[in-house]
Amino acid sequence: MTFKSFSFKSLKKPKLFALVTVFFAFVVSIPLLPLPVLSVDSRANIQFVSSNWVAENTKDPNLRILDVRNFPLDYIEGHLPNAVNIADTAFRGPKEGLPVQYWDNQKLGEIFANSGVTNNSRVLVYSDGRDVLGATMVAYLLERSGLKDIAVLDGGYTGYKTDQVVTKEFPKYSVSKFTVRDKPSVRVSLNDVRKFIGKPGVTFIDPRPEKLFRGEENIWIRNGHIPGARNIPWVTFTDAKNPHKLKSLDEIKKILADKKITPGNDIIVSCSTGREATLQYVVLKHLLNYPKVRIYEGSWTEYSTQKDLPVATGEEKLT
Numbered sequence: 552m553t554f555k556s557f558s559f560k561s562l563k564k565p566k567l568f569a570l571v572t573v574f575f576a577f578v579v580s581i582p583l584l585p586l587p588v589l590s591v592d593s594r595a596n597i598q599f600v601s602s603n604w605v606a607e608n609t610k611d612p613n614l615r616i617l618d619v620r621n622f623p624l625d626y627i628e629g630h631l632p633n634a635v636n637i638a639d640t641a642f643r644g645p646k647e648g649l650p651v652q653y654w655d656n657q658k659l660g661e662i663f664a665n666s667g668v669t670n671n672s673r674v675l676v677y678s679d680g681r682d683v684l685g686a687t688m689v690a691y692l693l694e695r696s697g698l699k700d701i702a703v704l705d706g707g708y709t710g711y712k713t714d715q716v717v718t719k720e721f722p723k724y725s726v727s728k729f730t731v732r733d734k735p736s737v738r739v740s741l742n743d744v745r746k747f748i749g750k751p752g753v754t755f756i757d758p759r760p761e762k763l764f765r766g767e768e769n770i771w772i773r774n775g776h777i778p779g780a781r782n783i784p785w786v787t788f789t790d791a792k793n794p795h796k797l798k799s800l801d802e803i804k805k806i807l808a809d810k811k812i813t814p815g816n817d818i819i820v821s822c823s824t825g826r827e828a829t830l831q832y833v834v835l836k837h838l839l840n841y842p843k844v845r846i847y848e849g850s851w852t853e854y855s856t857q858k859d860l861p862v863a864t865g866e867e868k869l870t
Contacts (some may be wrong), residue, residue: 595694595734597837599797602715605675606630607846609797615672615724620708629722630708635666635724639678639685643691643824649853651824656731665809667722670697677711678743683795684785686802686831691846697732707795720741737832738846739819741853748778748861751845754816755780758827759851767865772856776823778859781810782867785827788834800820800838807835811869814841821847821854 598850604674608614609632617635618626634870641662646652653659668674674693678685686703693701704711711717745754757780762768764782766775776782787806790796797803818835820828825848836844847854854860 559810563612569831570739573793581618595695595699595701595837597701597703597833599838600675600702602711603701603704603705606715608675608748609633611673613671613673614675615668616664616675616677617666617668617850618688619676619678620707621685621691625679627666627719628867629719631704631711631713632716632718632720633722634677637662637666637689639688641853642689645824649849649856651852653825653848656696658702659692660729660731663693663696663731667724667725667726668693668698668729669727670730670732672698673700675702675704676699677707678795679708681794682785683707683789684826686795686832687833688826691737691829692765694819695734696729697734705796710793710796736849741847741849741857744777744819744821744847744854749818752815752817753811754818755814755847756810756818756820756828756831758781758785758820758822758831760784763823763851765866766862771851773855773858773862775862776851776867777854778861778863779868780821780863781812781869783807783810783831785822788830797834797838804839805833814839816841816843819847821850822842824852824859825850825852839849 562672567652579611590711616631618630618634618636619639620636621638623636626634628635642659643651643653654662661817674687674695676686684705686707691700755777757764757776759782761784763770763774763784764776768774786794788798788803790798818841820831822828825846828846828850832844832846835841855862
């Protein structure tokens with residue numbers, strides 16, 4: 552079998568023109584195509600920042616500040632300059648009968664857009680009161696929605712106002728569209744949890760209070776914890792006098808080492824409702840750079856309803 556050598560001369564001019572046109576159209580269109588492979592370097596960065604950091608960055612027009620305190624009068628009485636109040640409770644609601652589940656992506660996008668956040672924003676989150684969890688939860692949802700530059704105010708509102716000026720003025724901004732670029736890699740589903748229970752190399756961290764972990768309080772349908780989970784109450788990561796301020800990273804590393812948790816573990820953080828888990832997720836993944844940390848968002852609210860899944864009670868069993 553013989554093949555004739557190819558020559559552009561063998562093509563008639565109309566065919567040659569069409570071939571060249573298609574080739575250049577393909578080359579020009581390549582940058583316009585979605586390139587998921589090239590988005591590998593889209594890792595978000597969540598940091599804990601000081602009040603001085605806020606003062607240094609407050610004039611950045613691309614910085615949006617979210618005050619996620621749940622009582623609006625607290626915000627009206629005083630807040631960080633240019634901060635927008637959106638209660639952390641606004642990010643969750645019922646889903647298929649389960650309470651306090653994260654809203655779907657469309658609704659999350661609307662909440663962020665109405666708060667002045669765009670896909671290119673830098674966002675600082677802060678809260679106040681009995682815990683820092685509202686701030687870390689919203690920071691997690693921002694990462695989950697595709698933002699890259701996120702900060703949590705270390706010390707919260709109480710820490711900030713001790714050495715910086717607060718205001719009663721409301722910010723002015725235009726509402727634009729926020730498109731959620733979902734990152735499923737930050738979380739696991741119930742079906743994932745089913746496969747991971749007892750799997751070597753997978754470590755569940757449960758940041759709930761000890762009594763809830765041990766199953767000594769009758770709150771859910773079934774009470775206890777996922778077999779094999781390590782109990783590290785979230786408060787052990789924070790300062791005793793200010794629950795919005797983190798302990799030193801060396802202290803936190805000691806806590807993790809005592810629980811035999813290392814960067815080599817595939818870590819899943821599961822709590823009561825998917826809120827407490829966000830603090831340890833942020834610390835382990837973003838501050839300590841543990842390579843594989845995810846959240847089970849359904850947490851014990853969902854897990855406890857599954858009658859076929861095992862429940863352990865009593866003290867944790869370190870192996």
